[in-house]
Amino acid sequence: MSSNAVFIYSTILALLALVALLAAAGLLVYRLIRGVEAGVLLGEKAIWLAWIVALVATVGSLIYSEIVHFEPCRLCWFQRIAMYPLALVLLVGAIRRDFQVKIYALPLALIGLGISIYHYIIQRFPNLESGACDPDNPCSAILVDIFGFISIPFMAGAGFIVIAVLLGFYVNKNSIEQKASVQ
């Protein structure tokens, strides 16, 4: 870290990523236990929470590049391509109460997650990418390393995971309750 403020900023984002991952794990366990009825737990809040995650990730990455002056590498850009539209698509979906929004948002989140995982692996095992560093901006360089394992792609990946899980919880509460009452 180049400064205390950047370190504090990265640590907050890292903690948010850990909390997001724990929450996603908790929600998945709840879904396994309760089945389809688990959707009642969050209802419409799920999409708003997913939007907040996408917004924080978007603003967070822009602060890194525009204020801290980190140069986004090629894989960082691919993850941005997946995350930035989510901040808009999820907002529109939330305002319109469009339960179909997951059809548009989920592929973005899953593709972004795949890239994040690949980027994280490249950072930890740089020889998988190449045996030498490209002077321009190698994806294997670790610009942020909090707690010894949380880097920027880790945070992005956590964001994609929690968005995907929350989209799974974005179901029409009324239809679930109706189904439950019929049964």
Add this chain to the structure above:
Amino acid sequence: MSNNKSLIYWILGGVVGLGLIVWLAVAIAGEGAVDETVAFGEVTVEGDALPFFESGAADPAVGLTAPTLTGEDLDGEEITIGPDGTAKIVVMLAHWCPHCQAEVPLIQNWVESGGLPDGVDLYGATVLTNRVRDGDTWPPQEWLAEEGWSSPTIKDDQSQSIVAAYGMTSTPTYMVLGPNNENLGRLAGEIGVDGLNFLAGLAEESLES
């Protein structure tokens, strides 16, 4: 009523979150400028630059005389890498490069265990220094000191004169120089102990011929 209460919590949370982000952004932007110059040195290049060397390709500059470099070492003292009758291995290192970070302790162990033949010197060059890319290993002289680095090392300048002079395109890049500063070959990437022994052999041969 409960919806209104919930909305207030959401708004409060949003305001606090946004405030925190703005405060941090202002704090980051407002921090005093760091003196970047400590990581760089003044470099003088005498002679023609070598053609660029692409990793994995044959070195097009074998046999050409490398330019003589004069600059500052890690302590700010004058250092020259040029034709002085000794053979040399020069390794160009970027502090933020994970391959360099992996290679430096290996090179140091190799030197300490006597891997370097008599009459052959090892030089380092800190190149492509960039604090933003990795503040933990910046400035490079502190990173190298932490690694116990003992070889004389020249600091590149902000114009990347050494990178241009030695035709470097990736890090780490190794170059073997004969007694007359002729380039005997360049290698890029992590080469390990076998690679170091190979380069040392190449340098030693140049002393015998």
